[in-house]
Amino acid sequence: MVRPMIERLRKTIDARYTLAAVACTAVLIAACDASYPTQPSAPVPVNLQLQFANAVGIVTSVPRTFFSMRTYVIRSDGAWEDVTGRTKWSSSDPFVLAPFGAGSFNGERPGTAGVRAEYEGLHAFIEIVVVDPAQLTLPRLFLTPAAPQTPGLSLTAKVELVPATGSSRDVTAEAAWVSSDPSVATVDRGRVTATDIGTTRITVNYQGFTASYVFSVPPPAK
Numbered sequence: 001m002v003r004p005m006i007e008r009l010r011k012t013i014d015a016r017y018t019l020a021a022v023a024c025t026a027v028l029i030a031a032c033d034a035s036y037p038t039q040p041s042a043p044v045p046v047n048l049q050l051q052f053a054n055a056v057g058i059v060t061s062v063p064r065t066f067f068s069m070r071t072y073v074i075r076s077d078g079a080w081e082d083v084t085g086r087t088k089w090s091s092s093d094p095f096v097l098a099p100f101g102a103g104s105f106n107g108e109r110p111g112t113a114g115v116r117a118e119y120e121g122l123h124a125f126i127e128i129v130v131v132d133p134a135q136l137t138l139p140r141l142f143l144t145p146a147a148p149q150t151p152g153l154s155l156t157a158k159v160e161l162v163p164a165t166g167s168s169r170d171v172t173a174e175a176a177w178v179s180s181d182p183s184v185a186t187v188d189r190g191r192v193t194a195t196d197i198g199t200t201r202i203t204v205n206y207q208g209f210t211a212s213y214v215f216s217v218p219p220p221a222k
Helices: 002-032
Strands: 045-052 066-075 080-082 088-091 097-099 104-107 111-119 122-131 140-144 154-156 158-162 176-179 185-188 191-194 198-206 209-217
Touching (some): 066 122, 097 111, 104 122, 140 198, 176 185, 185 198
Antiparallel strands (some): 066 080, 176 198, 185 191
16 A cells, blocks of 8 residues: 555656756746847947037138038947048038038138038037128237147147237237136146047137137047
8 A cells, every 4th residue: 555655656756846847948948038139239320429620710701711520420339430421411501601522611701500410310510600801800819729639638729919000919828718618628828638529619818808719629540
């Protein structure tokens, strides 16, 4: 009598182990059946940055002031890419700011116009004021920009006071300087130091007169 009971118990234990093994296998199969990419997904553009290729101060219409801009995207993998040639460029008022070629513009007549850049659904915009040189009255400040292109690099801008009569005077050390975005560049008595990628406006004030220019620190070249 004992032997049949032992045999039944052994079969029960075997059955339970079999069910447990099947359950564990099902769990493993379910876990392994999760959706994973067979290869890493391609990086995609996540932000578009519009930059000045050169420092830009007063944009005048006579003679035409030519300047150029560049566009960069930062991708999902953290890498920068120059997409200037693949960007769609436009001006909000071509009679004020005329586009010609990728990122190239001319100041045509006094007014305000915006540069618009579009790349793969991403957009960037910046406003430009064009003035008539004949309307630039004296006295005024004449600013010579400095545009360091590499973080950590420093260059010195210069500003002169141009009086209504007589010769101009260098007031670089006496003037008050400020950067609109110190995370891109700082300025101290005309000495401009690039700190990171981006665009900033450098403004100088002296005895109630003001002048400014914008410049960009581009991503490192590949």
